[in-house]
Amino acid sequence: MTETARPIGSGTVTLAVADGVATITLNRPEVLHAFNPAMGADLLEALLTVDGDGAARAVLLTGSGRAFMAGGDLAHLHGATGEERPRAANALVGAFHEIVLAMARLSKPIVAGINGVAAGAGVSMAMACDLVVMAAEAKLVMAYTGIGATPDGGSTFALPRLIGPKLAMEMLLLNEPVDAETARAWGLVNRIVPAAEVPAEAMKLAKKLAAGPTLSYARTRRLVSESLDNPLGQQLAREQEAFVANSRTHDFDEGLGAFLAKRKPGYEGR
Known part of the structure; x- marks a missing residue:
């Protein structure tokens, strides 16, 4: 299109x-x-x-x-x-x-x-x-x-x-x-x-x-940007927060399922 x-x-x-x-x-x-x-x-x-x-x-x-x-x-x-x-x-x-x-x-x-x-x-x-x-x-x-x-x-x-x-x-x-x-x-x-x-x-x-996991990308962008000023302990905490938040997304579920089924994931950006 x-x-x-x-x-x-x-x-x-x-x-x-x-x-x-x-x-x-x-x-x-x-x-x-x-x-x-x-x-x-x-x-x-x-x-x-x-x-x-x-x-x-x-x-x-x-x-x-x-x-x-x-x-x-x-x-x-x-x-x-x-x-x-x-x-x-x-x-x-x-x-x-x-x-x-x-x-x-x-x-x-x-x-x-x-x-x-x-x-x-x-x-x-x-x-x-x-x-x-x-x-x-x-x-x-x-x-x-x-x-x-x-x-x-x-x-x-x-x-x-x-x-x-x-x-x-x-x-x-x-x-x-x-x-x-x-x-x-x-x-x-x-x-x-x-x-x-x-x-x-x-x-x-x-x-x-x-075609990728849009919410994962958004959180990754923020993490990399924040890392420039955060001490290690704070950055580790932010990574953990982001990982947990992202685990609630459709694309995380899709990515896990695709990996285990050995197929290409179909991400939807949600």
């Missing part, structure tokens, strides 16, 4: 749900999907819609055309002068941070398809996803200090945890592009394929997740 992508809000984002996968596509190709408050509102609406849609059990996030996301809309900031600029900066960063939080709270796993340019906020958004498929030709660049700005989008939270403080500082201070092989070696991405194959490979992963 295929659903035609429909524009969300002002149209800077499109959404389609098919075969359990919600595909959210950034749709400002003329500016390489540079993030502005309008896109923030559209993307937040799309994420909230997906979170409440029982037919969507996994999310694929990508960009149309040749870019994933080129960062924040600098023209939007440059056009603001005097005290308008801090207000514009506050609105822009605040809108993006709402997206990062919404992604973290989502009850479904997210696959990023980095089909091209990923800079600044685009890297932050990709790092907020659970699995990342990157085009072999693409590069990641933080870019913030290159324009005299400071990092945002949770990059100073995610990068040190993913690659360690020294490599995080290298990315954030030097703004040197990180190629796909280096990104994978550092643990920033999961799969590398030619750019033309990114949509299919990312969809393949998303469909695999969509």
